[in-house]
Amino acid sequence: MRAERSTIVFNVMGYVVITVLTLLCALPFWLILSGSFSAEDDIIRDGFKLFPDHFSIDAYKSVFSNPAQIFKAYEVTIGVTVIGTVLGLFITSMAGYVLSRKDFKYRDKLSFFIYFTTLFSGGLIPWYIMIVNYLDWKDSYLALVVPSLLSAWNIILMKNFMKSIPDSIVESAKIDGAGEFTIYWKLILPLSTPGLATIGLFLGLSYWNDWFSANIFITTESKYPLQFLLYKILASAAVLKTSIAGNLGADFKPPAETLKMAVAIVVTGPIIFLYPFVQRYFVKGLTIGAVKG
Amino acid sequence: MSGFFKELAKNKVLFLMILPALLFFIVFSYIPMVGVYYAFTNFSFDGGLFGSEFVGLANFKFLFESGALYNLTKNTVLYNLAFIFIGNILQLVCAVFLSELAGKWFKKTTQSIMFLPFFISFVLVGAFVYNLFNFENGVINSLLRQLGMQPYDFYLHTAPWKYIIVFFNVWKGLGYGTVIYLAAIMGISDEYHEAAKIDGANIFKRIRYITIPLLRPTFVLLILLSLGGILKGQFDLFWQIVGNNGMLYDATDIIDTYVYRSLAINFDIGMGTAAGLFQSFFGFVLVVTVNWIVRKVQKDYALF
Amino acid sequence: MKKRFMKLMTVCIMLTLFTSMLAACGGSSGAGSEGAKEADAGTATTADGKPDTSKKVTLNWYLLGDAHADTPKVVEEWNKMLEKDLNTTVKLNFTTWNDWQTKYNLLLASGEKVDMVFASSWADFFKYSKQGAFLPLNDLLPTYAPETWKEVPEQDWKDVTVSGKIYAVPSTYPEYTPDGIVYREDWRQELNVPEITDLDSIEKYMDAVKTVKNVTPIKGKAWNxxxxxxxxxxxxxxxxxxxxxxxxxxxxxxxxVVAYPFTTEFEEWVKRMKTWADKGFWTSNTLSVQQEAGDFIKTGTGAVYWRNAPGAAGFITDIEKNHKDIKMGYFPFTRFHNYAVPNLGINNGMAIPKNASNPERSLMVLEKLRNDPAYYNLMTYGIEGRNYKFDDKGAIISPAPGQDPAKVTSYSIASWGWRYSKNDHPAANRWAGEDKLNEEFKAETKPDIFSPILMDYQPVKSQLAAVNQVYQQFGMPLMMGLVPDVDKALENYRSKLKAAGVDDVLKYVQEQVNAYADEKGLK
Incomplete structure (x- = not known):
C-alpha cells in the first residue's frame, strides 16, 4: 500500500502544479481574446478585462477587410509551412542521424562546424546580399522556404534524440546487409517519432510565425504569407498615428490596440489544429515495441 | 589528410547524407560570416564591405569606454542564467508530471494551453505588464488600495523588475521547452520502469533513479546550447517591458538594449557589428570552455 | 584537445578567406558595370538632342509605406500612359511600414538594382549621400529632367547638394511642420482657465484638468x-x-553652440518639470509605455498631445468626424518666439541609388510625374471618378461622390517625394484652422539655417554613442521630472555626460557650425 500512497501524493502534486501553470498560461490568452472583441476605446481607457464592456468585432473586420487577400495569404503560409517542414525535417533528421552514429569519425568536428553558426553571424546585410544578389531569390517563394530550412539547434536536438536508439539495431541491420540510407529510412526514422514530431513541430511553428523573411524579400502582395500580412496591417495602423504620416490622408483608422489582440488570436489558430495531431506521436513504448518486434 | 579520404570512401553514404546540411550552413552562415569584417571598418556605400576604410578596433571603443560594460555583462549573464536554469528546470518538471499523470484529456488540454504564451507577442506582454503594475489603475495597485494598503509605484523602483522579467520569459517558453523533455521521456524504454515497479520502487524513486538520470544528457545539452548566447539578450522582451525608462536600467539594462540606445539616433553598421562580435566571442569562449569540462566529466554529454 | 580546435579554427579561417575572395570578385564586377553605365549615359541621346527611348525599359521604384488597395489599378493605368510616352513601365514597390528603416538600409547597402527610391532628411538622406549610397545627378538633370531642373528653386538644389553633388530631387512643396500641442479646448472653456499662449497658461490648463477633471493631462508617452x-x-x-x-x-x-544640460535654462526647466510630474501631469511609467497620448484624448482620459501642424490638422479632422462631443484647440510652439521655419525641400524627395540600371529613364519618368497633371493626379490621388473628384475650387473630394465609401477609399500612398505645389490639390474636408495657421507661419517665416548643416559625426562616433546612451538613461528621466532629487540627478547627469565625452562631440559640432556659418556668411 505504500507505493499507492506515494502515487496519490504524486498525482495531487502533479495536478496542482500543472493546473496552476495552465491557468497562468490561459488567463492572459483569455484576456487577449476578450480584448479582441472589445471596443477600442474601452481597451485604451481601462486595459484588459475578463469580459468586454462593449462587444465589438471591429478588430476582426480590420483583419478580414480584404478576405480574398487573407485567404491567399493562408494559402501561401500553408504551402510554405508544409514544404519547408517536410524538407527541413528530412535534411535535419539525416544530418542528426549521421552525427549520432558513434562510429562516424568526424561527428564531433561536424557538430562543431554546425554549432559554430549559432555563435557567430555576419549580420543581416551579407546574408541578404547572398540571397538577393547571388541566389537571386528576391520576391521568390524560395527565399521564404530555403533560408529557414535548417537550424543548428534542431540538428543537434535531433542527434540527441537519436542517440538513445541502441547501437545494436544499426549493427544487426548492417550484418543483414542493409545500406546506410536504408537503415536510416526503414529503421531509424520509425523509431524516432517523438523526436521527429518535436522537430517537425518546431519547424512548422517557425515557418508559420516567420514574417521577417517576407518582410525583406517579398515585394508582390499576392505572395505575402499570413503573418506578414497581419504585421503589415498592424504596422500601418501604428504608423497612421505617428507624425511621419501626418500628411497621409487616412480615413481608414483601424482600431490599433484591439487589432493587436485580434491578430494574436488569428495567428494562434494553427496550434489548435496542429498540436493534437503532433501529440499523437508522443506515445510511450513505441521505441521498445518496435525493437522487440 | 589521407585518413580523411579513407574515411570518406568508407562512409560515403553517410557523408552524402549530411552534405545538404553542410552546404546549407556554408551558403547561409559561413559565407555571410565575412560580414564580421564590418566591425573593423568605417562603412561606406562606395567601398562596400572590403573597400571601406579599415579602422582596427575603433568601433569597439564605445562599448568599453563608457564603463558600463561590467554592469551590462553582469546583468545579461545573470538574466540569461536565470532564464536558462529556471526555464529548463520548470520545463523538465512539467514534462515529468505530464508523462506520469493518467488523465488523457487533462494532459492533452493542459499541454496545448501551456503552448499559448509562445504565440503572444512581446508587444502584448508589454501591455500586460503595464496593466498589472501601473500606479494609477494597475491590477495590483487597485487591489492594494481596495485592501486599504499603500499602493506601490513599481516604475520608480528597480527591485521588482528582475522577477517580473524572468517570470515572463520563463512563462513564454514553458510549453515549447516542455515538448523537448517530453519527447526525450518518450524515448526512455518502458522496461526500466516495469522492472523498477516489480522491485517495489515507488513513483518518486522511479523518477529519481530512472527518469531524471536518463534526461540528464538532454538537460546538459540544452544548457550547453543556450550558453553560447549568454551575452545575447531578448531585446524585445526588455524593450517592451522597460522601454525608455532610465530609472530602471540599473536592474534591467542588458547589452542589446544598451547598444540599441547608443545607436538609435545615429546608427552605424560598424559599431553594431562590433557589439555583436563581442557578444559572440564571449559566448564562444564560454561554450568551448564548458564543453571541455563536460567532456572531461562525461564524454557522452558533450556538444562536440 | 587544443590541437583539435586549432585545426577547426584553421578550417574556419580558410573558409572565411575563400569567401572573402568570392565577395571581392562580386564587388569588382559591380564596379565594372558602373563604368558601363556611365558610357551608356553618354550615348543615350539621339541626334536631335532628345533622350533616346527606343529601348523598352522596366524601372524598379521603391516608396515607403504600403500600397493602397487600388494601387495595382493605378499603376496599370499609369504604365499605359508611360509606355506610350516614354516606352517605359514602372514596377512600384513598397517597403511597408514594418521595420522600414532596416529595409531601406538593406536596399541601399546590398546594392540591389533599384532605379528610384524615396529619400528624405528624416530618412537619413544626408548620411546616405555622404557615404555614397546615391547617384550624383548633376550631369543627368539638365538633359533628362529639364523642367524640374529649371523649376526647383536654387535653394532647394543647394539643400540636396552634398560635397558639391546633387543627390536627390527634392519635393517642391513649401510646408511648415512646427511642433505644438493639441488640447481639449472644450475643457479649457468649461474649466474657465485662460487661453493657451505661453508656458504658464499651459501649466494652469493642465493643473485644472488634473485637479478638477481628475484626468492625467498627458497620458501615455509624454516624452515628445x-x-x-x-x-x-x-x-x-x-x-x-x-x-x-x-x-x-x-x-x-x-x-x-552648447550642450544644453549644462545651461541654467535646463536646470530651471527640470526643476519645473519635477513639479509637473509631482502634480501628476503625466504618469510615472510614461517612459515605459508606447501608447500615444492622442489615443487617450479620444476616450476622454487625456487632454494634451504633441503634434506638428499638419499632424494636428489630421488629428483634429479625425476628432471632428468621429468624436463630435470633443472640441480641440491647437497651440503651435512657434508662438513662443514668433517665427516659423519652413521645411527643407528634402524633407521629402526622390533619389536614385548608385546601382540603378536606368537612372536616365527614371529621371524622365520623375519629370513627367512632377510636372504633368495627368501623371501627377493619377499617382497621387488615384483614379478620377473613383478615388477622388475635384470640387469647383479644385479641392479633392474623396472618394468620389456616388462611390460606396465602404468599398472605395481615398487613395493614399507615401507620395510625398514628388509633391509639387503647382499641381497639388488640398482636401475639401480639411480642418478649417489649417489655412489660417499656414497664413500665420508664412507671415513670420525665416529660412532654415540649421538643418542643412552636414553632420556625420564620424570622428566622434563612439563618444556620440556614449553621450546618446547617457542622454537616454539619465537625461530622459530627469527631463520628465521622475527623479527623486533633481539637484543630485542633474549633477550625476552632467558628470556622466562629461565622462562620455560630450565635450568632444560639442567641439566637433562647433567646428561644423563655424565652417557652415563662414561659408554662408552668418553672424
Whole structure:
C-alpha cells in the first residue's frame, strides 16, 4: 500500500502544479481574446478585462477587410509551412542521424562546424546580399522556404534524440546487409517519432510565425504569407498615428490596440489544429515495441 | 589528410547524407560570416564591405569606454542564467508530471494551453505588464488600495523588475521547452520502469533513479546550447517591458538594449557589428570552455 | 584537445578567406558595370538632342509605406500612359511600414538594382549621400529632367547638394511642420482657465484638468510633448537633424553652440518639470509605455498631445468626424518666439541609388510625374471618378461622390517625394484652422539655417554613442521630472555626460557650425 500512497501524493502534486501553470498560461490568452472583441476605446481607457464592456468585432473586420487577400495569404503560409517542414525535417533528421552514429569519425568536428553558426553571424546585410544578389531569390517563394530550412539547434536536438536508439539495431541491420540510407529510412526514422514530431513541430511553428523573411524579400502582395500580412496591417495602423504620416490622408483608422489582440488570436489558430495531431506521436513504448518486434 | 579520404570512401553514404546540411550552413552562415569584417571598418556605400576604410578596433571603443560594460555583462549573464536554469528546470518538471499523470484529456488540454504564451507577442506582454503594475489603475495597485494598503509605484523602483522579467520569459517558453523533455521521456524504454515497479520502487524513486538520470544528457545539452548566447539578450522582451525608462536600467539594462540606445539616433553598421562580435566571442569562449569540462566529466554529454 | 580546435579554427579561417575572395570578385564586377553605365549615359541621346527611348525599359521604384488597395489599378493605368510616352513601365514597390528603416538600409547597402527610391532628411538622406549610397545627378538633370531642373528653386538644389553633388530631387512643396500641442479646448472653456499662449497658461490648463477633471493631462508617452516644448520654449535649435544634447542657443546666434544640460535654462526647466510630474501631469511609467497620448484624448482620459501642424490638422479632422462631443484647440510652439521655419525641400524627395540600371529613364519618368497633371493626379490621388473628384475650387473630394465609401477609399500612398505645389490639390474636408495657421507661419517665416548643416559625426562616433546612451538613461528621466532629487540627478547627469565625452562631440559640432556659418556668411 505504500507505493499507492506515494502515487496519490504524486498525482495531487502533479495536478496542482500543472493546473496552476495552465491557468497562468490561459488567463492572459483569455484576456487577449476578450480584448479582441472589445471596443477600442474601452481597451485604451481601462486595459484588459475578463469580459468586454462593449462587444465589438471591429478588430476582426480590420483583419478580414480584404478576405480574398487573407485567404491567399493562408494559402501561401500553408504551402510554405508544409514544404519547408517536410524538407527541413528530412535534411535535419539525416544530418542528426549521421552525427549520432558513434562510429562516424568526424561527428564531433561536424557538430562543431554546425554549432559554430549559432555563435557567430555576419549580420543581416551579407546574408541578404547572398540571397538577393547571388541566389537571386528576391520576391521568390524560395527565399521564404530555403533560408529557414535548417537550424543548428534542431540538428543537434535531433542527434540527441537519436542517440538513445541502441547501437545494436544499426549493427544487426548492417550484418543483414542493409545500406546506410536504408537503415536510416526503414529503421531509424520509425523509431524516432517523438523526436521527429518535436522537430517537425518546431519547424512548422517557425515557418508559420516567420514574417521577417517576407518582410525583406517579398515585394508582390499576392505572395505575402499570413503573418506578414497581419504585421503589415498592424504596422500601418501604428504608423497612421505617428507624425511621419501626418500628411497621409487616412480615413481608414483601424482600431490599433484591439487589432493587436485580434491578430494574436488569428495567428494562434494553427496550434489548435496542429498540436493534437503532433501529440499523437508522443506515445510511450513505441521505441521498445518496435525493437522487440 | 589521407585518413580523411579513407574515411570518406568508407562512409560515403553517410557523408552524402549530411552534405545538404553542410552546404546549407556554408551558403547561409559561413559565407555571410565575412560580414564580421564590418566591425573593423568605417562603412561606406562606395567601398562596400572590403573597400571601406579599415579602422582596427575603433568601433569597439564605445562599448568599453563608457564603463558600463561590467554592469551590462553582469546583468545579461545573470538574466540569461536565470532564464536558462529556471526555464529548463520548470520545463523538465512539467514534462515529468505530464508523462506520469493518467488523465488523457487533462494532459492533452493542459499541454496545448501551456503552448499559448509562445504565440503572444512581446508587444502584448508589454501591455500586460503595464496593466498589472501601473500606479494609477494597475491590477495590483487597485487591489492594494481596495485592501486599504499603500499602493506601490513599481516604475520608480528597480527591485521588482528582475522577477517580473524572468517570470515572463520563463512563462513564454514553458510549453515549447516542455515538448523537448517530453519527447526525450518518450524515448526512455518502458522496461526500466516495469522492472523498477516489480522491485517495489515507488513513483518518486522511479523518477529519481530512472527518469531524471536518463534526461540528464538532454538537460546538459540544452544548457550547453543556450550558453553560447549568454551575452545575447531578448531585446524585445526588455524593450517592451522597460522601454525608455532610465530609472530602471540599473536592474534591467542588458547589452542589446544598451547598444540599441547608443545607436538609435545615429546608427552605424560598424559599431553594431562590433557589439555583436563581442557578444559572440564571449559566448564562444564560454561554450568551448564548458564543453571541455563536460567532456572531461562525461564524454557522452558533450556538444562536440 | 587544443590541437583539435586549432585545426577547426584553421578550417574556419580558410573558409572565411575563400569567401572573402568570392565577395571581392562580386564587388569588382559591380564596379565594372558602373563604368558601363556611365558610357551608356553618354550615348543615350539621339541626334536631335532628345533622350533616346527606343529601348523598352522596366524601372524598379521603391516608396515607403504600403500600397493602397487600388494601387495595382493605378499603376496599370499609369504604365499605359508611360509606355506610350516614354516606352517605359514602372514596377512600384513598397517597403511597408514594418521595420522600414532596416529595409531601406538593406536596399541601399546590398546594392540591389533599384532605379528610384524615396529619400528624405528624416530618412537619413544626408548620411546616405555622404557615404555614397546615391547617384550624383548633376550631369543627368539638365538633359533628362529639364523642367524640374529649371523649376526647383536654387535653394532647394543647394539643400540636396552634398560635397558639391546633387543627390536627390527634392519635393517642391513649401510646408511648415512646427511642433505644438493639441488640447481639449472644450475643457479649457468649461474649466474657465485662460487661453493657451505661453508656458504658464499651459501649466494652469493642465493643473485644472488634473485637479478638477481628475484626468492625467498627458497620458501615455509624454516624452515628445515635454522635449519639444523644452526646445521651443528656450528657442534651442537642433543642428543638422536630431543633434541630441547639442543645440544652438537661439535662432539668432547660430554660432553659439552648447550642450544644453549644462545651461541654467535646463536646470530651471527640470526643476519645473519635477513639479509637473509631482502634480501628476503625466504618469510615472510614461517612459515605459508606447501608447500615444492622442489615443487617450479620444476616450476622454487625456487632454494634451504633441503634434506638428499638419499632424494636428489630421488629428483634429479625425476628432471632428468621429468624436463630435470633443472640441480641440491647437497651440503651435512657434508662438513662443514668433517665427516659423519652413521645411527643407528634402524633407521629402526622390533619389536614385548608385546601382540603378536606368537612372536616365527614371529621371524622365520623375519629370513627367512632377510636372504633368495627368501623371501627377493619377499617382497621387488615384483614379478620377473613383478615388477622388475635384470640387469647383479644385479641392479633392474623396472618394468620389456616388462611390460606396465602404468599398472605395481615398487613395493614399507615401507620395510625398514628388509633391509639387503647382499641381497639388488640398482636401475639401480639411480642418478649417489649417489655412489660417499656414497664413500665420508664412507671415513670420525665416529660412532654415540649421538643418542643412552636414553632420556625420564620424570622428566622434563612439563618444556620440556614449553621450546618446547617457542622454537616454539619465537625461530622459530627469527631463520628465521622475527623479527623486533633481539637484543630485542633474549633477550625476552632467558628470556622466562629461565622462562620455560630450565635450568632444560639442567641439566637433562647433567646428561644423563655424565652417557652415563662414561659408554662408552668418553672424
Amino acid at each position: 510633448e515635454v522635449n519639444t516644448l523644452f526646445h521651443a520654449y528656450y528657442d534651442f535649435k537642433n543642428i543638422g537633424g536630431d543633434s541630441g544634447v547639442i543645440v544652438a542657443k537661439s535662432y539668432d546666434t547660430p554660432r553659439d
